[in-house]
Amino acid sequence: MLKKLILRNAKRQLGDYVLYCITIACAVACMYAYNALLFSDKVRQLPELEVLPYMIIAVTLLIILVMGWLVSYMTGYMLKRRSRELSLYMVSGLSARTIAGLFLYENLIIAGTAFIAGLPAGILLSWLVESAVLKMFGMTFTLGFSVSFKTAGLTLLYFAAMYLSALHKSKKRIYKIRLYDLLYYDRQTESSHPCRKPFFTGIFLLSLLLFTAGYALIVIRPIGRGFDLLTGLVFLVIGLFAFFFSVPSFLSERLEKxxxxxxxxxxxxxxxxxxxxxxxxxxxxxxxxxxxxxxxxxxxxxxxxxxxxxxxxxxNVFDILILHEGEMTDFSSYEERISERFLVKSAHVYGIYTGRSREFYTVWENEVEERKKVRMTPRAEFQYDNYMKQSDYLYLRHMLGYEEPELDKNSCYVHCIPQLADEFEDYMEKAGKLEINGQSLMMGKIFSESFSQNDTYGNGLDYILVIPDETAEGMELLYSLYAVITEVPLNGMELRQLTEGERLVLLDRGVGKSVETENGVAVTSLIYTDKDYLSGKWVQKDxxxxxxxxxxxxxxxxxxxxxxxxxxxxxxxxxxxxxxxxxxxxxxxxxxxxxxxxxxxxxxxxxxxxxxxxxxxxxxxxxxxxxxxxxxxxxxxxxxxxxxxxxxxxxxxxxxxxxxxxxxxxxxxxxxxxx
Known part of the structure; x- marks a missing residue:
């Protein structure tokens, strides 16, 4: 009899709370899809994603708290809606323990149904999530039907922790409830509203004050280390609760009048x-x-x-860039190693030169400070204007499929990011000529296609001056580069294999050391004097x-x-x-x-x-x-x-x-x- 009652009630609950069940099924699908990344062989092959499993576990634990709150809220809500029905069971002679068991088993059936419905959706979603993640890092995804029992088991563990804790609370609540309370349980409001007429204005002003304080902390960030951001978010959250304690009373009063x-x-x-x-x-x-x-x-x-x-x-338009600091070097060993591993479409060796001129650097520095509203710590290698030979520039444009312009051997050209084009053009019109390495050059055109300039240690930092080959003779070589364009995308695992057994290391622009220069303290990411540095599009993605x-x-x-x-x-x-x-x-x-x-x-x-x-x-x-x-x-x-x-x-x-x-x-x- 009790089994039939449980099944009948569970079936009815599934119909009454179908949106809630669908939500639980969606949560199961998402948990399965993202936990599948923990056991994906291809994802584990990507060294750049080694922190991803820890992040997913941390986020999933947070999601368990959120969904646990949802389940707890909904089971309490179901209990409230069915209070008179449960009171009839109590009047009929069923004990509180039996009623709690009925309620528990009914919700377990609902949970099991949602879990079973969510698994197939999770399998389909896991293919999409894994495909998107692998595509981000240049790896191909092969579609094939497979069910990860480890993922399903982990998802079930999370789901059980989320659901059973909420049901345990409801069970304890039924144990303690009296018949009188059960009869009038559905007449109780969600919560007694504390914001009466004399107080809603003050609480509303308090919410505005909290919003302002949270805004100021997040924008100004006077504390630092993320504490101001966290505190600001807490103020905003409390402000939202204060807002909704006051506004309903305000709306009701104003509309009633x-x-x-x-x-x-x-x-x-x-x-x-x-x-x-x-x-x-x-x-x-x-x-x-x-x-x-x-x-x-x-x-x-x-x-x-x-x-x-x-x-x-x-x-960053080049798939591979290998940098050698301070001199032109022989890249043939790297060229051979890369050719053995990848289909090379085109490649070129060239140098980036520097001098003592700071004309364009000053324009760049002022524009950066104006846009960022802060003075940047300079890079040691980029405190003067940097240069490239015209022949190298034309060859690189040919590699990239850009239009090849005719360059005058008595002119200096500029290749920069689009944001600097107007400022440089104004400066060039005013200057007319430029003295470089003892030669007077006319100001030429400005080019602004993508050219590996948005980050350090490419073709200059945001800009480079293109000068005649003979003008560059005798200038200081900042570093030499070997640029490669491959036929297919690369991934982090393949790039790390290039550094095995070589004096080649991945260029990490996030790591730096302070050095003394003629213009003061600066930062450099070229921290090894006996190493070459691997960079390029796919290293930057890494x-x-x-x-x-x-x-x-x-x-x-x-x-x-x-x-x-x-x-x-x-x-x-x-x-x-x-x-x-x-x-x-x-x-x-x-x-x-x-x-x-x-x-x-x-x-x-x-x-x-x-x-x-x-x-x-x-x-x-x-x-x-x-x-x-x-x-x-x-x-x-x-x-x-x-x-x-x-x-x-x-x-x-x-x-x-x-x-x-x-x-x-x-x-x-x-x-x-x-x-």
């Missing part, structure tokens, strides 16, 4: 239903707004970081691997936070189904047609879905904008983007995904509401 507005055009029904809902949902609305803020922010920052990394790598790791984890976390928050909001919207049916029946008896009744219900639903969104959009939009700008300005040299359109693209991506998921749940609630 406008009697003419309230009783016009059937607004009374919408107003009463909406205000009764938000009065009991202050904590929930604050929590949802925090979840939505974090979800949009994480996805926006991930998108911005992805745009930045892709743009930085795209500006150096940006931490950005990609953070990107992967932020997307993971963003998806879970959004579906968790939206599922709670959808459940809240559907919670008064019986009450709404009675209300609709009364309105119909009063003469209102079904079309108008549905319109009023949809308005009330739309208001409920819109209420937690505006603060989340405002705060997350500002956090994305500030975070994206810091990503660019913390990089050496000029920003890789000439405008801010890429930031708006990142915001659009985050907002678009949010609207998509939000719209799916909103539509599902409307469909369920019409049944």
């Amino acid at each position: 406008r009697k003419g507005w309230t009783y016009r055009k059937n607004r009374l029904t919408v107003f009463r239903g909406f205000t009764s809902k938000i009065r009991s949902m202050s904590v929930v609305l604050g929590t949802l707004s925090v979840l939505f803020t974090l979800s949009i922010t994480f996805l926006g920052i991930a998108s911005a970081a992805g745009h930045f990394a892709d743009q930085s790598i795209g500006l 150096s940006l691997s931490q950005i990609y790791v953070i990107l992967i984890c932020l997307v993971y976390l963003s998806v879970i936070l959004e579906i968790a928050g939206t599922a709670i909001l959808a459940t809240q919207a559907l919670s008064d189904g019986d009450k709404k049916k009675r209300q609709n029946r009364i309105l119909g008896q009063l003469g209102m047609n079904e079309k108008m009744i549905n319109r009023l219900n949809n308005r009330q639903l739309l208001l409920l879905f819109l209420l937690p969104v505006p603060p989340a959009l405002i705060i997350s939009g500002w956090l994305i904008y500030d975070g994206a700008r810091r990503i660019v300005f913390d990089a050496p040299g000029m920003p890789v983007f000439s405008g801010e359109f890429w930031i708006w693209q990142a915001m659009g991506t985050a907002l678009g995904f949010f609207v998509l998921v939000y719209g799916i749940y909103y539509t599902a609630v409307r469909i369920r509401g019409w049944e």
Whole structure:
């Protein structure tokens, strides 16, 4: 008898809370897909992703807390909705222990169904996630049906920890509850609203003060080491809760005073239903707004970081660059080694020269300081103008497939990033001529195609002067380069194999040491005097691997936070189904047609879905904008983007995904509401 009762109740619960079950299944799918990366042989072959497993485990543990809170909230909500039913069981003679067991087994059946439904979706999603990760690092993905039992087992372990802890809390709650409390449990509000009329203004002002303090800490960052960022986020979160403690009271009071507005055009029904809902949902609305803020922010920052990394790598046009400091050297041993391993499309050996001229360097320095609003620590190798021979320049343009211009042997040309073109052109028009190595050269044209200049130790830092070959004779050679373009993309594992058994090391631009120069203290990343340095497009991607790791984890976390928050909001919207049916029946008896009744219900639903969104959009939009700008300005040299359109693209991506998921749940609630 009890088994039949458990199965019947579980089946009914699956129908009543289908959106919640779908959300749990989606969470299972995401956990499986991302945990599959831990056991992927191809991903483990990428040395640049060695930190990814630890990040995924850390993020998954955070997700377990979030989803555990969701499960705990929903089981408590189910208990509240079914309190009268459970009280009948108690009156019928069932003990609290038996009732708790019934409730526990019913929810275990629901959880098992969601888990089984989520696994196939997780397998499909794992292929997409692994394919995207491998594509980031130049590896191919081979589609093949396979189920990782290790991944399934780990996902089940996480899922059990999340679900059983929440059910244990509900079980203890049933043990302690009395029959009287159970009978009136469904009449209790979500929480008593502490913000009465005399106090909502003060709490609202407190929320504004917290928002301002959080904004100031994040922008100014007076503490440093990330503590100000963390404190600022805490202030913003508390400010959101204070905002939703005050605003519902404010809205209710202001609308109640406008009697003419309230009783016009059937607004009374919408107003009463909406205000009764938000009065009991202050904590929930604050929590949802925090979840939505974090979800949009994480996805926006991930998108911005992805745009930045892709743009930085795209500006580095050579697949392989080998640097030898201080002299022109013989790269034949490297050439042979590379030819044995890769299909080489084209290659060239050339030198980067330097002198004592600082004309263009001064223009560059002023522009960097103006754009970044901070004085950068100079690089030891880039404190003077740097030069390249015209013959080398023409050959490199030919390698890259650029148009080959006719260069005058009595002129100096400039190749720079697009952001510097206007400033250099103005300077060249004023200067007219340039003295280099004892020769007077006319100012020529400016070229601004991608030329491996956005990062240090390529073809100059943001710019290089192209001079006649004879002018470069006798000048100081800063370093020589061996540039290679391959037929196929490379990956970090292949690049590291190049350094085995050679005096070749990967160039890490994030590592440096201070050195004394004629112009003061500077920084250099060429820390070995007896080594050559391997760089290029794919090494730079390797150096940006931490950005990609953070990107992967932020997307993971963003998806879970959004579906968790939206599922709670959808459940809240559907919670008064019986009450709404009675209300609709009364309105119909009063003469209102079904079309108008549905319109009023949809308005009330739309208001409920819109209420937690505006603060989340405002705060997350500002956090994305500030975070994206810091990503660019913390990089050496000029920003890789000439405008801010890429930031708006990142915001659009985050907002678009949010609207998509939000719209799916909103539509599902409307469909369920019409049944």
